[in-house]
Amino acid sequence: NQGVYLAAAGQPDSAIMLIEKGEQVAIKKNYEPYLIRSGANLGRIYISIGNAEKALTYLYKTLDLLDTNPHKEIELRVRNSITWAYLELKRYQDCVSFGRKGLAMVPPEFEYIIPYFCNNMAASYGALDNMDSAKYFVMKGLLIAQTKSDNHIVANGLYILGNIYAYTGQFDKAIEQFQKAKPYREKVGDPLFIVSDLFTLSQLFYKKGDYANGIKNGLAALAIAEEHNMIMKFEGVYEALAENLPAGHPRRQEATERLQ
DSSP, rough: HHHHHHHTTHHHHHHHHHHHHHHHHHHHHHHHHHHHHHHHHHHHHHTTTTHHHHHHHHHHHHHHHHHHSSSSHHHHHHHHHHHHHOOOOOOOOOHHHHHHHHTTTTOOOGGGGGHHHHHHHHHHHHHOOOOOHHHHHHHHHHHOOOOOOOOOHHHHHHHHHHHHHHHHHHHHHHHHHHHHHHHHHHTTTTTHHHHHHHHHHHHHHHHTOOOOHHHHHHHHHHHHHHHTTTTHHHOOOOOHHHHHSSSTOHHHHHHHHOOO
């Protein structure tokens, strides 16, 4: 429980250490219910820190344990995490195929999980250049997420929809979706996603030729990234600023140098 709390608090390394410590005890005592929960949590955490391959190892082991220790809700969450891992690994067809199988297994009482499957599949369909299917699954997930007041998944759905419009050159519609996502992101309060949305908006304004708004959103993203020391997000932020800032501007020179 402490490990799950630390993961939610943005301390994944400490979370992994604690959960794996408990896992070693559970292995010695052959206590499978703990191994199921630890495997499900470690899978999600490893995906979040960029190690989706290791996550899949935990998640598939957890599915095997669930064969002899059935728990429908945990199984569905594990299956969704596997679709997420495939998405992060750019194994888009695997994400879609596994996601469709997972969706077919969701009973009415666990409807809240459907939007999670839908968003992962929508992003994969977008990467596969199947925009009609991508939009279908985004909208399917959004309708359910809004009825459940799931701010995180609503924001993610709007983010994916914005990317779909951006990919097809509909920049005004794309910007509209990201701006709709903003209040949902703020309610969740996760700076990681807020920074991603801001620098994506900055890039969209650049493509429109609205450099003033591009700079505004880029600087806002930079301020949050620096405050939380989000090293992995600096590249995207600096790219957005380098695009929008005029030649000779000191911040553009700084952004260009840091990208190098």
